[in-house]
Amino acid sequence: MQLIPLPAFSDNYIWLLHDAQHALVVDPGAAQPVLDALQQRGLQLDAILVTHHHPDHTGGVAALREATQAKVFGPARELMPEPLTRLKDGDSVPSLGLNFKVIDVPGHTAGHIAYYCAEVNEVPLLFCGDTLFSAGCGRLFEGSPAQMLASLDALAALPEATRVCCAHEYTLSNLAFAAAVEPNNQAIVEYSAKARSLRLKQLPTLPSTLLLERQVNPFLRTREASVIAAVRGFDATAIDEVGIFAALRQWKDQS
Ligand code: ZN
Numbered sequence: 001m002q003l004i005p006l007p008a009f010s011d012n013y014i015w016l017l018h019d020a021q022h023a024l025v026v027d028p029g030a031a032q033p034v035l036d037a038l039q040q041r042g043l044q045l046d047a048i049l050v051t052h053h054h055p056d057h058t059g060g061v062a063a064l065r066e067a068t069q070a071k072v073f074g075p076a077r078e079l080m081p082e083p084l085t086r087l088k089d090g091d092s093v094p095s096l097g098l099n100f101k102v103i104d105v106p107g108h109t110a111g112h113i114a115y116y117c118a119e120v121n122e123v124p125l126l127f128c129g130d131t132l133f134s135a136g137c138g139r140l141f142e143g144s145p146a147q148m149l150a151s152l153d154a155l156a157a158l159p160e161a162t163r164v165c166c167a168h169e170y171t172l173s174n175l176a177f178a179a180a181v182e183p184n185n186q187a188i189v190e191y192s193a194k195a196r197s198l199r200l201k202q203l204p205t206l207p208s209t210l211l212l213e214r215q216v217n218p219f220l221r222t223r224e225a226s227v228i229a230a231v232r233g234f235d236a237t238a239i240d241e242v243g244i245f246a247a248l249r250q251w252k253d254q255s
């Protein structure tokens with residue numbers, strides 16, 4: 001099984017997973033990069049998995065369905081290009097001989113879902129759209145801080161070896177903020193150097209792993225003393241778990 005991030009727009013990735021014959025894609029904001037990749041590799045597109053309704057994740061769905069007859073899967077509670085199979089927490093999507101479990105992760109949008117497969121080439125795999133980014137998380141456009149914190153907690157509870165496939169290349173800017181929050185976190189320093197050298201070669205920093213994200217991602221570290229202290233320096237009124245998370249997100253939005 002091959003996993004490939006197809007770059008789209010300025011910083012999106014459309015994830016392509018294939019077995020040399022059949023393929024699925026996640027969040028095709030544009031059709032052409034996918035059609036090119038399918039043609040180059042002689043692949044048939046079986047399934048299109050969508051995490052949320054934003055145009056940079058759905059813009060290519062209609063044209064791809066038309067060109068390939070692929071089946072479309074997406075969130076139950078969002079406005080989506082029809083027809084599609086609507087999914088909610090606990091549902092599963094069989095594709096490429098694999099089974100993807102649906103996890104509700106509201107926050108970035110109200111009905112955002114993630115797709116988790118326990119074993120792809122013997123490693124767990126997560127497609128998390130705009131919920132979890134490497135060293136960051138999505139903006140809260142439609143959900144509350146409490147919802148997003150619960151969603152990130154659900155993802156963080158997956159096995160540490162899980163490969164994290166995010167929909168945007170935001171790693172370097174997220175790491176700059178992470179370093180401002182935790183200047184003494186050595187894992188952030190090391191990952192920043194590695195991510196910089198990858199980006200200089202125009203290579204993706206993704207997929208990440210949950211093990212790494214737990215070490216460097218401030219939004220998965222809001223119960224760490226170092227993060228709590230830094231957030232209180234930004235907003236002294238942040239008290240409980242949700243308050244700390246909300247203030248951290250606000251700090252990032254302003255930085
Ligand atoms: Zn989005």
Ligand code: FE
Pocket residue numbers: 054056057130167168
């Ligand atoms: Fe997006």
